[in-house]
Amino acid sequence: MYKKNILSFIIYCLTLLLSIESFSQKINLVVNKEIYTSYYSTDLKVPLYVVHYLYNGGGDFSRSKLRFFKEKKTASNSDYAKSGYDRGHLVSAEDFAYDYRKQSITFSYYNCFPQTRHLNRGAWKSWENTIRNESKRWPLKIYTGGIYGNRRIRGKVGVPDYCWKVVYNQKTGLILHALIFTNDNVGAVRRTTVSELKKILQYPVEFSKD
Secondary structure (H helix, E strand, O other): HHHHHHHHHHHHHHHHHHHOOOOOOOOOEEEEEOEEEEEEOOOOOEEEEEEEEEEOOOOOOOOOOOOEOOOOOOOOOOHHOOOOOEEOOOOOOOHOOOOOHHHHHHHHOOOOOEEEEEHHOHHHHHHHHHHHHOOOOOEEEEEEEEEEEEEEOOOOOEEEEEEEEEEEOOOOEEEEEEEEEEEEOOOEEEEOOOOHHHHHOOOOOOOOOO
Protein backbone atom coordinates (compact mmCIF):
# COMPACT_ATOMS: atom_id res chain seq x y z
CA MET A 1 0.00 0.00 0.00
CA TYR A 2 2.85 2.40 0.92
CA LYS A 3 4.59 1.81 -2.42
CA LYS A 4 1.31 2.35 -4.27
CA ASN A 5 0.84 5.68 -2.49
CA ILE A 6 4.34 6.77 -3.49
CA LEU A 7 3.73 5.77 -7.11
CA SER A 8 0.41 7.62 -7.16
CA PHE A 9 2.11 10.73 -5.76
CA ILE A 10 4.83 10.60 -8.43
CA ILE A 11 2.31 10.11 -11.23
CA TYR A 12 0.29 13.02 -9.88
CA CYS A 13 3.37 15.25 -9.88
CA LEU A 14 4.29 14.28 -13.41
CA THR A 15 0.76 14.74 -14.71
CA LEU A 16 0.47 18.15 -13.11
CA LEU A 17 3.74 19.35 -14.57
CA LEU A 18 2.93 18.11 -18.05
CA SER A 19 -0.54 19.66 -17.98
CA ILE A 20 0.62 23.26 -17.47
CA GLU A 21 2.72 25.61 -19.52
CA SER A 22 5.91 25.75 -17.51
CA PHE A 23 8.63 28.34 -17.86
CA SER A 24 12.01 27.55 -19.34
CA GLN A 25 14.11 25.50 -16.96
CA LYS A 26 17.64 25.92 -18.22
CA ILE A 27 20.82 26.09 -16.16
CA ASN A 28 22.47 29.35 -17.23
CA LEU A 29 25.12 29.61 -14.50
CA VAL A 30 27.12 27.06 -12.55
CA VAL A 31 28.47 28.92 -9.54
CA ASN A 32 31.04 27.51 -7.12
CA LYS A 33 30.40 29.09 -3.73
CA GLU A 34 33.18 27.16 -1.94
CA ILE A 35 30.85 25.14 0.30
CA TYR A 36 28.27 24.37 -2.40
CA THR A 37 27.74 24.52 -6.14
CA SER A 38 24.65 26.28 -7.46
CA TYR A 39 23.08 25.32 -10.79
CA TYR A 40 21.26 28.54 -11.43
CA SER A 41 18.51 29.68 -13.79
CA THR A 42 18.73 33.36 -14.68
CA ASP A 43 15.29 33.05 -16.30
CA LEU A 44 13.62 31.90 -13.08
CA LYS A 45 16.06 33.80 -10.80
CA VAL A 46 16.48 30.72 -8.60
CA PRO A 47 18.82 27.75 -8.41
CA LEU A 48 17.32 24.73 -10.13
CA TYR A 49 19.41 22.73 -7.70
CA VAL A 50 22.51 22.89 -5.51
CA VAL A 51 25.00 20.27 -4.36
CA HIS A 52 27.00 20.27 -1.15
CA TYR A 53 29.04 17.93 1.01
CA LEU A 54 28.53 17.64 4.74
CA TYR A 55 30.38 15.87 7.51
CA ASN A 56 29.83 16.59 11.18
CA GLY A 57 27.63 19.58 10.36
CA GLY A 58 26.20 22.04 12.83
CA GLY A 59 27.64 24.49 15.33
CA ASP A 60 26.99 27.36 17.71
CA PHE A 61 27.32 30.51 15.60
CA SER A 62 24.13 32.54 15.47
CA ARG A 63 22.48 33.43 12.17
CA SER A 64 20.38 36.23 13.67
CA LYS A 65 22.31 39.06 11.98
CA LEU A 66 22.68 37.36 8.60
CA ARG A 67 20.52 38.40 5.64
CA PHE A 68 20.28 37.19 2.07
CA PHE A 69 22.41 39.20 -0.34
CA LYS A 70 22.12 39.82 -4.08
CA GLU A 71 24.81 38.68 -6.51
CA LYS A 72 25.27 38.77 -10.28
CA LYS A 73 21.97 38.01 -12.05
CA THR A 74 20.25 36.81 -8.88
CA ALA A 75 17.02 37.84 -7.24
CA SER A 76 17.09 40.54 -4.57
CA ASN A 77 15.37 41.39 -1.31
CA SER A 78 12.81 43.53 -3.09
CA ASP A 79 11.75 40.56 -5.24
CA TYR A 80 10.66 38.66 -2.12
CA ALA A 81 9.35 41.58 -0.07
CA LYS A 82 5.69 41.15 0.97
CA SER A 83 5.36 38.14 -1.33
CA GLY A 84 4.09 35.83 1.38
CA TYR A 85 6.95 33.39 0.72
CA ASP A 86 9.87 32.57 2.96
CA ARG A 87 13.38 32.82 1.58
CA GLY A 88 14.15 29.12 1.70
CA HIS A 89 17.72 27.84 1.94
CA LEU A 90 18.65 24.95 -0.31
CA VAL A 91 21.82 24.45 1.74
CA SER A 92 20.89 24.92 5.37
CA ALA A 93 22.71 27.73 7.21
CA GLU A 94 22.87 25.52 10.29
CA ASP A 95 24.92 22.95 8.38
CA PHE A 96 27.86 25.37 8.52
CA ALA A 97 27.19 27.03 11.87
CA TYR A 98 30.63 25.91 13.06
CA ASP A 99 32.17 28.67 10.89
CA TYR A 100 30.54 32.12 10.72
CA ARG A 101 32.03 33.00 7.33
CA LYS A 102 30.88 29.75 5.74
CA GLN A 103 27.47 30.10 7.30
CA SER A 104 27.17 33.58 5.77
CA ILE A 105 27.80 32.12 2.28
CA THR A 106 24.54 30.18 2.55
CA PHE A 107 22.70 33.53 2.51
CA SER A 108 23.55 34.20 -1.13
CA TYR A 109 20.56 34.29 -3.47
CA TYR A 110 22.38 31.56 -5.38
CA ASN A 111 21.13 29.41 -2.49
CA CYS A 112 17.55 30.62 -2.16
CA PHE A 113 14.12 29.73 -3.50
CA PRO A 114 10.59 30.74 -2.42
CA GLN A 115 8.98 28.37 0.06
CA THR A 116 5.73 28.54 1.97
CA ARG A 117 5.98 29.13 5.69
CA HIS A 118 4.43 25.71 6.33
CA LEU A 119 7.09 23.91 4.34
CA ASN A 120 10.14 25.98 5.26
CA ARG A 121 9.44 25.96 8.99
CA GLY A 122 7.89 22.50 9.09
CA ALA A 123 8.90 19.35 7.23
CA TRP A 124 11.79 21.04 5.42
CA LYS A 125 13.41 22.20 8.67
CA SER A 126 12.77 18.85 10.32
CA TRP A 127 14.51 16.95 7.55
CA GLU A 128 17.41 19.41 7.55
CA ASN A 129 17.90 18.59 11.22
CA THR A 130 17.67 14.85 10.57
CA ILE A 131 20.21 14.97 7.75
CA ARG A 132 22.58 17.19 9.73
CA ASN A 133 22.50 14.67 12.59
CA GLU A 134 23.27 11.89 10.13
CA SER A 135 26.30 13.86 8.97
CA LYS A 136 27.80 13.33 12.42
CA ARG A 137 27.97 9.61 11.61
CA TRP A 138 28.77 9.59 7.89
CA PRO A 139 30.11 11.89 5.16
CA LEU A 140 27.18 12.97 3.00
CA LYS A 141 26.63 14.34 -0.48
CA ILE A 142 23.38 16.28 -0.69
CA TYR A 143 21.41 17.38 -3.75
CA THR A 144 18.60 19.89 -3.21
CA GLY A 145 16.33 21.43 -5.83
CA GLY A 146 12.91 22.51 -7.01
CA ILE A 147 10.29 21.27 -9.45
CA TYR A 148 8.85 24.28 -11.23
CA GLY A 149 5.56 24.93 -12.96
CA ASN A 150 4.24 28.35 -13.93
CA ARG A 151 4.16 30.16 -10.60
CA ARG A 152 6.27 33.29 -10.18
CA ILE A 153 6.53 36.12 -7.71
CA ARG A 154 5.44 39.26 -9.56
CA GLY A 155 6.17 37.53 -12.85
CA LYS A 156 9.89 37.28 -12.00
CA VAL A 157 11.05 34.75 -9.41
CA GLY A 158 10.09 31.13 -10.03
CA VAL A 159 8.19 29.42 -7.21
CA PRO A 160 8.68 25.65 -7.04
CA ASP A 161 5.54 23.53 -6.88
CA TYR A 162 7.66 20.87 -5.19
CA CYS A 163 11.06 20.80 -3.52
CA TRP A 164 13.31 17.74 -3.36
CA LYS A 165 16.38 16.27 -1.68
CA VAL A 166 18.64 13.33 -2.48
CA VAL A 167 21.21 12.33 0.15
CA TYR A 168 24.10 9.91 -0.41
CA ASN A 169 26.08 8.19 2.29
CA GLN A 170 29.56 8.55 0.79
CA LYS A 171 30.97 5.82 3.01
CA THR A 172 28.63 3.13 1.73
CA GLY A 173 27.73 4.71 -1.62
CA LEU A 174 24.05 4.16 -0.84
CA ILE A 175 21.20 6.66 -1.02
CA LEU A 176 19.93 7.50 2.45
CA HIS A 177 17.01 9.61 1.30
CA ALA A 178 15.19 10.67 -1.87
CA LEU A 179 12.39 13.02 -0.87
CA ILE A 180 9.76 15.24 -2.49
CA PHE A 181 8.02 18.02 -0.55
CA THR A 182 4.87 19.89 -1.57
CA ASN A 183 5.49 23.64 -1.54
CA ASP A 184 2.04 24.59 -0.28
CA ASN A 185 0.16 25.19 2.95
CA VAL A 186 0.48 21.51 3.87
CA GLY A 187 4.19 20.94 3.22
CA ALA A 188 3.77 17.19 2.90
CA VAL A 189 6.78 14.95 2.24
CA ARG A 190 6.99 11.62 0.45
CA ARG A 191 9.84 9.27 -0.30
CA THR A 192 10.66 8.62 -3.95
CA THR A 193 13.51 7.17 -6.01
CA VAL A 194 16.20 8.85 -8.09
CA SER A 195 14.93 7.17 -11.25
CA GLU A 196 11.41 8.48 -10.70
CA LEU A 197 12.70 11.93 -9.77
CA LYS A 198 14.73 12.18 -12.98
CA LYS A 199 11.57 11.45 -14.99
CA ILE A 200 9.84 14.42 -13.41
CA LEU A 201 12.66 16.98 -13.56
CA GLN A 202 12.77 19.18 -16.65
CA TYR A 203 16.51 19.78 -16.32
CA PRO A 204 19.44 17.33 -16.17
CA VAL A 205 21.00 16.24 -12.88
CA GLU A 206 23.85 13.73 -12.77
CA PHE A 207 23.38 12.02 -9.44
CA SER A 208 26.41 10.30 -7.91
CA LYS A 209 27.93 9.67 -4.49
CA ASP A 210 31.31 11.25 -5.45
